[in-house]
Amino acid sequence: MKKLIKSSQQWVHKMAxxxxxxxxxxxxxxxLSLLTFVSIIIGVIWGLGFAPQDAKQGNSFRIIYIHVxxxxxxLVGYYIMAISGAIAIxxxxxxxxxxxxxxxxxxxxxxxxxxxxxxxxxxxxWGTYWIWDARITSMLILFFLYLGVIVLQxxxxxxxxxNKAAALLALVGTINIPIIYKSVDWWYTLHQPAxxxxxxxxxxxxxxxxxxxxxxxxxxxxxxxxLIVSMRAEIIFRERNTSWVxxxxxxxxxxxxx
Amino acid sequence: MNNIGFLAILRRDLLxxxxxxxxxxxxxxxxxxxxALIPLGLTPDSKELSEIAPGMLWITALxxxxxxxxxxFKDDFADGTLEQIIILPQPLYFMVLxxxxxxxxxxxLPLSLLAPVLGLMLSLPETGYLPLMLSLLIGTAILSLIGxxxxxxxxxxxxxxxxxxxxxxxxxxxxxxxxxxxxVLAVDGLSIASPLAIMGALLALSLLISPYVTSCALRLSxxx
Numbered sequence: 001m002k003k004l005i006k007s008s009q010q011w012v013h014k015m016a017x018x019x020x021x022x023x024x025x026x027x028x029x030x031x032l033s034l035l036t037f038v039s040i041i042i043g044v045i046w047g048l049g050f051a052p053q054d055a056k057q058g059n060s061f062r063i064i065y066i067h068v069x070x071x072x073x074x075l076v077g078y079y080i081m082a083i084s085g086a087i088a089i090x091x092x093x094x095x096x097x098x099x100x101x102x103x104x105x106x107x108x109x110x111x112x113x114x115x116x117x118x119x120x121x122x123x124x125x126w127g128t129y130w131i132w133d134a135r136i137t138s139m140l141i142l143f144f145l146y147l148g149v150i151v152l153q154x155x156x157x158x159x160x161x162x163n164k165a166a167a168l169l170a171l172v173g174t175i176n177i178p179i180i181y182k183s184v185d186w187w188y189t190l191h192q193p194a195x196x197x198x199x200x201x202x203x204x205x206x207x208x209x210x211x212x213x214x215x216x217x218x219x220x221x222x223x224x225x226x227l228i229v230s231m232r233a234e235i236i237f238r239e240r241n242t243s244w245v246x247x248x249x250x251x252x253x254x255x256x257x258x
Numbered sequence: 259m260n261n262i263g264f265l266a267i268l269r270r271d272l273l274x275x276x277x278x279x280x281x282x283x284x285x286x287x288x289x290x291x292x293x294a295l296i297p298l299g300l301t302p303d304s305k306e307l308s309e310i311a312p313g314m315l316w317i318t319a320l321x322x323x324x325x326x327x328x329x330x331f332k333d334d335f336a337d338g339t340l341e342q343i344i345i346l347p348q349p350l351y352f353m354v355l356x357x358x359x360x361x362x363x364x365x366x367l368p369l370s371l372l373a374p375v376l377g378l379m380l381s382l383p384e385t386g387y388l389p390l391m392l393s394l395l396i397g398t399a400i401l402s403l404i405g406x407x408x409x410x411x412x413x414x415x416x417x418x419x420x421x422x423x424x425x426x427x428x429x430x431x432x433x434x435x436x437x438x439x440x441x442v443l444a445v446d447g448l449s450i451a452s453p454l455a456i457m458g459a460l461l462a463l464s465l466l467i468s469p470y471v472t473s474c475a476l477r478l479s480x481x482x
Contacts, residue, residue, distance in 0.1 A: 141428050148425035155415050164478050165411045169425060172407060172471055176429055179460070183432035190439060 016093045018235045020245050025228050032035075032225045038216035047211035058125040063117050064211060069219035073115035074142060077107030077223065081149070082174040085167030095231075098238070100167050101153060102230040106223065108146035115139055134188035137179050145173045263348030273274040275364045281329075285322040285365045286372055292318045293376045294364035304381040311380035312390065312441035316434055319369050319394055323401045324426060326365045328419040329478070330357065330409040341480055350473040358406045358469065366398025382445070389444035396457045402427050403461075403468035410475035435462065 047065035054061035081103040087096035118136060119129040130136070151164040239245045259404040275282060295315050297307060343353055373394050374387040382390065406424035415421065440453040 022364055141431060144424075144428040148428060151421060151424050152411065155412070155421055159415060161414060165475060168471065168478065169411055172429070175467065176432075179432050179463075180428070183435045186437070187435045 004063075012085065015231045016095045018094055018098065018239055019242075020233050021095055022232055025232060029225070029228060029232075032221065036218060036221040036225045039214055039221060043211050043215035043218050044239050046192055047215060051208050051211050052205065057125055063121045065215045067114060067117040067121060068212060069216045070110045070117065071139065072216060073219050073223050074111040074114050074139070076141065077103055077110060078146070078170070078177070079174065082109055082167075082170040087095055089164055089167050089171075094238075097163070098231050098234050099227070100170065101163055102169075102227055102234055104146060104150045104153060104166070106230065108143065108150060110223075111139060111143045115143060124128065132188075134184050137188070138184045138223070141180055141184070142177075149173070261352055263343075263346055264352035264356045267343070267353045268360060271357055271360035272363070272389050275360060276403070282364055282368070285326045286368055288325060288334060289318055289322045289369055289372060290376065292321065294378065308383060308445075310383040311377060311382040312386065312445065313438045314380065314468045315373055315377055315382070316388060316394070316397070316438040316441070319373065319398065320401060320430055320434055322369055324363050324423055324430070325406065325419060326361070327402075327405040327409045327422060327426070329359055329470055330406060331413050332409075335413050335479070340476065344389050344480060350476070351469045354406065354472045354476070355465075355469040358402050358472070361406070362402040366402055367436065369398055370394035375464060382441075385447065386441050386445040389450050390441045392454070393437040393440040393457065396454075397433050400433050400461050400464050401430060403464040404433075406472045407468055410479060413476070413479040433457070433478070436460070 043065060048062050051062070051065075053059055080102050084096040084099035084103065087093055088100055108141045115136070118139070120206055122131065123129050149166050149170050152169055156163045156165055236248075275290060275412065290329075293315070298308070301307065325352070344350060346353070370391050373390050377387055377390055405422075405426055408422050408429075411424045411425065436453040440450045440457070443450050458467050
């Protein structure tokens with residue numbers, strides 16, 4: 001048992017070394033990108049081409065296949081960012097710091113996509129691009145939270161300081177997200193406009209749901225791929241003065257056809 | 259309980275605030291001026307003004323409190339006092355709490371006391387005066403507590419207040435919602451018990467968490 005714990009600890013430490021991660025992720029990346037590409041292509045063609053039309057919304061509901069996975073990962077991404085930030089602060093693992101830094105812009109872009117597709121979807125269904133609805137408002141606030149983390153990160157790295165402060169901010173955000181969501185709910189029930197009804201059916205038909213599931217899996221894969229790509233860039237940047245990065249750069253130079 | 263650090267910081271910061279009396283008035287003047295902008299930009303019609311008064315008073319008070327956050331730790335950081343405070347053999351939690359309390363006493367408290375006067379100028383109905391004051395008293399305390407985290411996080415950056423505002427405002431939203439709602443309920447003649455209870459809960463929670471996170475952030479800012 002002790003041996004097992006020790007070997008797993010060793011594995012964690014090995015995993016946490018940026019160099020090792022860079023090498024192993026280089027091997028994963030082609031497979032991951034292939035899987036991402038295949039699942040998103042299947043999901044898009046199935047969802048946009050073959051899934052049945054919605055009884056009330058016709059074809060416009062099909063944006064759900066982008067909107068739902070994006071909103072889903074926007075939320076998950078915040079927790080990934082905050083948890084890796086916590087790991088970076090508590091155990092001082094370098095790699096977790098890299099995860100947290102790379103996760104912020106990806107999460108922010110997904111939140112933005114969710115807001116944008118929501119607006120495009122809102123026009124044919126509700127007749128307006130934007131309404132101050134509880135869910136939209138919470139998503140907007142999530143976007144602001146992401147922006148705060150990114151802005152703080154940028155400010156710190158511009159001055160050559162570590163971005164632990166951004167990790168701390170992300171952590172405070174996780175405590176506050178439930179409070180913000182509850183308060184937005186309360187605010188919305190007070191001002192609820194009477195004209196808007198959610199046309200979503202309580203349960204989705206399996207023919208519509210299956211492509212959505214594939215899209216969600218595809219977005220997860222995309223998230224991981226994008227995260228790894230930007231983590232690799234960040235690792236190379238941070239370790240630019242170490243010998244292994246220099247070696248890597250020299251090898252690349254030799255291989256490049258002149 | 260031995261709280262020499264807490265009392266010493268409380269005394270020192272209050273004394274400093276009294277000595278630099280000029281700075282005390284700044285948030286109040288800001289509050290006053292921005293409230294004066296509202297009729298100019300929207301409408302001088304008292305009926306319309308009275309409808310937007312609770313929200314406007316709250317937003318302006320929030321901004322006034324936010325803009326004064328910048329100086330919470332700045333001077334102490336610049337002259338090295340903050341580092342001395344951190345290495346004192348006293349719980350940093352209470353010393354940070356003392357600094358935050360002083361911030362509230364010199365900004366939130368006068369803002370809350372001034373608010374009914376400005377409410378009068380925006381033709382807020384009389385039934386709203388006391389709830390406005392009460393909600394601002396509790397609310398600005400929460401704002402100071404949350405804001406101290408942001409002030410500590412942005413401390414080593416030497417940036418202007420705009421960065422601080424960007425990261426802190428999302429966390430201010432719940433306070434704004436319940437605070438302005440309390441005034442609206444009171445003006446409509448309804449019970450203010452539930453937003454009051456929630457504001458109390460938010461105050462208790464932020465009293466518990468904020469000084470602790472702020473201490474962590476201050477240590478980070480100084481020791482990296």
